[in-house]
Amino acid sequence: MGYELVDLDDQGEIERLAAMHPPRYPLQPQQLLIADALSAGHDGNAVEVPRRASKTTSIFCWLLGRCASRPGYQVTFSAQSGVKGSQRLREWKTRLDKVTPPDDLDLPPWLRNHGPRQTKAQERSLALFGDDLVGRRQEPARRGFKIMLGEVAKGIYFDNGATLIVLKPDAEAYRGEAADASWIDEGQEIDPEAGANLLAGILPLQDTKPGALLIVSGTAGDVRVGPFWDYVERLRAGDPDVGGVDFAAAEDTPWEIIEDEEAAMALLASVHPGVGTLTTDEKMRKNWRGMDKPKWAREYLSMWPETFGVRAIPLEQWASAVASRRPPKPARVAFGMAIKPGGGVAAYAAAWRNAKGIAYVEIIEHRQGTQWMPERGQELTSTYRGSTIGYDDISEGKATATEMLTLQPRPRLRVQTYREIAAGCVQFLRDLDRGTIRHFDDVGLNAAVQRAAKREVRGDSGVWLWTPAEAGDDITCLDAATRALRNWDQHFSAGGGRIKGSVS
Numbered sequence: 001m002g003y004e005l006v007d008l009d010d011q012g013e014i015e016r017l018a019a020m021h022p023p024r025y026p027l028q029p030q031q032l033l034i035a036d037a038l039s040a041g042h043d044g045n046a047v048e049v050p051r052r053a054s055k056t057t058s059i060f061c062w063l064l065g066r067c068a069s070r071p072g073y074q075v076t077f078s079a080q081s082g083v084k085g086s087q088r089l090r091e092w093k094t095r096l097d098k099v100t101p102p103d104d105l106d107l108p109p110w111l112r113n114h115g116p117r118q119t120k121a122q123e124r125s126l127a128l129f130g131d132d133l134v135g136r137r138q139e140p141a142r143r144g145f146k147i148m149l150g151e152v153a154k155g156i157y158f159d160n161g162a163t164l165i166v167l168k169p170d171a172e173a174y175r176g177e178a179a180d181a182s183w184i185d186e187g188q189e190i191d192p193e194a195g196a197n198l199l200a201g202i203l204p205l206q207d208t209k210p211g212a213l214l215i216v217s218g219t220a221g222d223v224r225v226g227p228f229w230d231y232v233e234r235l236r237a238g239d240p241d242v243g244g245v246d247f248a249a250a251e252d253t254p255w256e257i258i259e260d261e262e263a264a265m266a267l268l269a270s271v272h273p274g275v276g277t278l279t280t281d282e283k284m285r286k287n288w289r290g291m292d293k294p295k296w297a298r299e300y301l302s303m304w305p306e307t308f309g310v311r312a313i314p315l316e317q318w319a320s321a322v323a324s325r326r327p328p329k330p331a332r333v334a335f336g337m338a339i340k341p342g343g344g345v346a347a348y349a350a351a352w353r354n355a356k357g358i359a360y361v362e363i364i365e366h367r368q369g370t371q372w373m374p375e376r377g378q379e380l381t382s383t384y385r386g387s388t389i390g391y392d393d394i395s396e397g398k399a400t401a402t403e404m405l406t407l408q409p410r411p412r413l414r415v416q417t418y419r420e421i422a423a424g425c426v427q428f429l430r431d432l433d434r435g436t437i438r439h440f441d442d443v444g445l446n447a448a449v450q451r452a453a454k455r456e457v458r459g460d461s462g463v464w465l466w467t468p469a470e471a472g473d474d475i476t477c478l479d480a481a482t483r484a485l486r487n488w489d490q491h492f493s494a495g496g497g498r499i500k501g502s503v504s
Contacts, residue, residue, distance in 0.1 A: 030273035031058040034245055038062055038215065042243030043206075046231035047217035049247045050300045052283075053274035055217055056185055060092060063181060067162035068144065075164040076179045076205070077155075078198070080189035082168035088185070089154060089166050093147045100143050169194065171201025179205040182214050187228030188221030193471035195227035220248070220298040222305065225453070225470055229304065233311075247271055248302035258297050264288055272300055311469050312454045313432065318446075323360070323438040334492055335380055335389040336483030338476040339370055339396040346370050346400075347444065347476040348380065348389075351484035352492075359437045359488075361481040366444040370396065374404040377411040388414045390487035392421060414491065416483055422463045424486030425454075431485075439481075448478035 031054055038045055038059070049055035067073050079085040145158040155165035167173040169190055182202045184190070190198065199214075206212030216231045224233075234242040249271050257263040268284055269275055275284060288296055297303040330352055339346040348364040365376055381387050391397045393415045404411045416424070431437035439445060452475045455467030466482065468475050 028054060028273065028277050030054070030245075030247070031061075034058040035062045037243055037245050038213070040243045041211070041213075042241060043213060044231055044234070044242045045213060045215045046228065046235045046242060046244040046246065047215060048219065048228075048232050048235075048302050049217075049245065050272045050274070050302055051219060052279040052300075053247065053272060054278055056088070059183060059185075059215060059217060063164060063183065064156075066181065067156070067158050067164055068160070070162060070180075071160040073162040073181075074177075074179050074209075075162075075181045075183065076174065076177060076202070077164060077166050077183045077185070078169040078173075079184075080169065080186040082170075084186070085166045085168065086149075086154065089147070089149065089156075092156075093149065096147065102143060102146070169198050171197045174198075174201040174205060177205055178209065180209050180212050182206065182212075184214075184216045184227065186218045187216040187231075188218040188226065190226060190228070192226040196470055196472060199227050215244075220302045220304045222298070224304050224311070230470075232304075246302070247273055249297075251303070253301075253303065258293050258301075258303075261285065261288060264296075268300060271302070311450070312452050312466065313429070313449045315450065317432050318439075318449050321432060321435070321437055321439055322441045326440060327354070327360070329362075329384075331384070332386045332492065333384055334484050334488035335364070335377075335384075335387055336480045336485070336487055337373065337377065337389055337391050337397070337400070338479030338483060339373075339400060340474055340476050341395070343370050343396045344368060345474050345476050346373055346396075347480040348373075348376060349445075349477065349480035349484040351481065351488045353488060357436060359431050359485055361437065361439050361445070361485055363440075363442040363445050363477050363481065366442075366477055370400050373400050374407055374411070377404050377413075378407050378409065381412045382409065388412045388487060388491065390414050390416050390483040392416055392418070392483070414487060416486060418457060418465065419463065420486060420490065421483060422457065422465055424482045424489075425464065425466055427489060428482050428485060437485075442477065444474075444477040445481060448475040451475055452478050 030049065034047060034049070034055070035058065037047070039062075047055060047059060063075050067075060077085065077088075079088055142159065144160075145156055147156050148154055153165070154167075155163060157163055165177070167177070169184065179202070182205060184198070184202075187195065202214065206214070216228050218228045221229060223229075231242055231244070232246060235244050235246055249267055253267065257267055265281060265285060265288070269281070272284075275281060284300065287300065291299070294305060298305070329350065333350045333352045336349050336351065337346065338349075345366070345368055347366040349361060350364050351359060351361045353359045364380065365372075377389055381389060389411060391401050391413060393401070401413055401415070404413065428437070451469050451473040452466045453469040454464045457463040457465060466475055466478055
């Protein structure tokens with residue numbers, strides 16, 4: 001086969017040859033967009049792209065380029081499980097071997113992956129003349145990397161010292177590692193609590209790496225929780241520390257569109273970058289006909305379902321509810337207490353309404369453990385005579401209330417059933433929506449509001465309570481504030497603050 005000389009200044013000739021030999025996998029616009037987004041320099045990145053749009057391949061190629069061009073660059077990669085991570089590495093090896101065959105294919109398997117080899121000519125020259133006269137021109141172009149598939153040191157190792165290592169999605173697996181780029185793929189499949197622990201293990205790897213970044217990629221999940229949803233939500237909210245891309249249908253898309261084939265295909269064409277390039281309209285129609293519609297909407301429209309995992313309190317409304325000044329507490333207020341499951345953290349809150357019906361909530365105490373609660377409760381009800389403390393009569397709350405009733409004088413307690421607490425949650429949101437609640441920008445309460453979701457009470461349709469959006473989150477300040485306001489609304493009059501009903 002001969003070579004054809006080409007005039008590089010002849011654009012027409014270049015285009016003719018390109019048409020004769022098109023690349024097997026031509027670059028697509030969304031791939032360039034992903035690369036540009038990741039190169040923008042954000043610490044955290046969310047890449048949400050529907051299935052069959054080359055999301056994972058694009059990120060992998062971008063990271064390969066960084067490894068090849070930046071000596072010593074370090075990348076860590078995890079999928080939703082260790083098995084999936086290994087499977088992904090084998091897929092990449094197959095593709096890379098086709099494009100750039102290994103240098104040592106002629107050797108038996110047990111002698112491969114031992115680094116660059118010298119040519120026979122180099123070996124003879126080295127034996128006869130030493131290092132000085134071994135000509136560099138004799139060195140052939142090399143692959144530049146090796147791929148290790150074993151259980152130890154699994155990954156891609158470059159001759160320039162760069163690495164792309166594959167790890168289990170486990171914080172322990174990351175201990176002792178360092179990374180310029182950490183990539184979690186299919187983040188929507190990772191358990192929320194495991195995902196929080198994983199991020200806690202990954203982020204410190206970047207402390208000593210200027211320009212280090214985190215990439216969390218995937219498609220819409222079953223519930224709005226976990227590390228991937230957190231970064232997608234921050235991206236959509238315009239968080240300056242989060243970059244990336246988000247190919248998704250509008251959240252308020254009517255469900256009737258999803259259930260109509262023609263309307264669904266029209267919507268798909270507007271948000272799915274792979275239709276017409278990497279996949280076809282006909283394949284998408286077959287998927288639409290063969291899949292249940294909620295899953296199809298998640299996989300191909302990036303539509304996250306509205307579930308009780310969604311954060312419950314609009315942060316914009318909460319920010320606008322900060323009190324412009326701190327009014328003095330009235331002589332009588334209502335208190336609420338809450339304890340995190342397990343007893344690690346507890347809180348007291350106070351609440352009252354003014355003559356205009358404006359509610360005020362304030363965090364009194366937010367501390368570790370529960371040992372301090374009985375005496376503090378006694379002090380509160382002694383200082384604010386006639387006040388009471390609302391609590392839930394289960395597990396830690398019941399145990400602490402029992403301890404408090406052994407004190408003299410006894411703190412004044414008022415038990416709240418789960419239905420009363422649920423009514424308090426609803427009223428809390430109503431006050432926020434109507435602009436009739438004020439808070440004092442307390443750090444613990446702000447954090448709890450950001451982390452709170454709704455949990456439907458099992459067996460009692462339509463009744464819900466606050467719950468952590470991610471397992472392990474602390475929302476005790478919100479629970480305490482809600483119980484305090486419910487305590488006021490149930491048992492104190494708006495004018496004069498008289499107690500209605502008995503105290504247990």
